[in-house]
Amino acid sequence: MLFLDELPEFRKDALEVMRQPLEDGVVTITRVQGSFSYPCNIMLVASMNPCPCGYHGDRKHDCTCTPKKIQHYLSKISGPLLDRIDLHIEVPAVEYDDLDSRVKPESSASIKERVNRARQIQTERFRGSGIYSNSGLTPAMCEKYCVLSPEANSMLRAAFDSMGMSGRAYNRVLKVARTIADLGGSERIEAEHIAEAIQYRSLDRKFWA
Ligand SMILES: [Zn+2]
Incomplete structure (x- = not known):
């Protein structure tokens, strides 16, 4: 498994170059001596904030980002890269009840x-x-x-x-x-x-x- 925390903080070209290995499960490295392929069938997990300040959509805090700033932040992740990620899940901030151990989730x-x-x-x-x-x-x-x-x-x-x-x-x-x-x-x-x-x-x- 490959976990990339703060996905938009990675260089865009470094993210884009992952598209082909994610698709094929094989990474090909080309050097002067020749071209080598290695298996890389991985599970990619990545996390990011909803905006640069982190509070966009939060019920208790105000987001201080302009729409343009949010757009710029999100645009660091390209559509073609997103297409290769199966599940996008928004995780709301933890509420008191979530920490209450008497409420039993599915085991x-x-x-x-x-x-x-x-x-x-x-x-x-x-x-x-x-x-x-x-x-x-x-x-x-x-x-x-x-x-x-x-x-x-x-x-x-x-x-x-x-x-x-x-x-x-x-x-x-x-x-x-x-x-x-x-x-x-x-x-x-x-x-x-x-x-x-x-x-x-x-x-x-x-x-x-
Ligand atoms: Zn914000």
């Missing part, structure tokens, strides 16, 4: 069980196909494995049009929805799965809204 053990079941479904689905999980699906394979209900299909079409989604983001949504459906034990992708997958593209909405 890690039960989440693990659900994840293991979903992985098992994928192992069986892709046996002999050369891929191991939904993230490895090519656009052509999506057609076969990501079967949508009619409602899911029209929801995705509407989101594609209204969000100005790229073809790559569209495929991400499909694959994430496939995984959400697997977690719920559903063979077909339903509207609720698409709706949840679209929620995980919140940064696309910030850029193109």
Whole structure:
């Protein structure tokens, strides 16, 4: 796993150069002596603030950034790089109740069980196909494995049009929805799965809204 804290603080060219290895799971380094390829199938996790001061959208603090400053900050992450990140999740500031240990969230053990079941479904689905999980699906394979209900299909079409989604983001949504459906034990992708997958593209909405 590669964790990049404060993503917009990295040099833009350093971020852009990650696009190809993220896509192919292979990094190719070219030197005078020749060209070498190394495996780099990684899970990328990155974090960033909503704006330079960190308080944009916060209920208790005022953001002191101008819209232009926020735009400049967000623009350090390009659309094509975002397209290669499956899940964008906004994390609100911690509230008192979140720290109250009497409120019990779902246990890690039960989440693990659900994840293991979903992985098992994928192992069986892709046996002999050369891929191991939904993230490895090519656009052509999506057609076969990501079967949508009619409602899911029209929801995705509407989101594609209204969000100005790229073809790559569209495929991400499909694959994430496939995984959400697997977690719920559903063979077909339903509207609720698409709706949840679209929620995980919140940064696309910030850029193109
Ligand atoms: Zn701010």
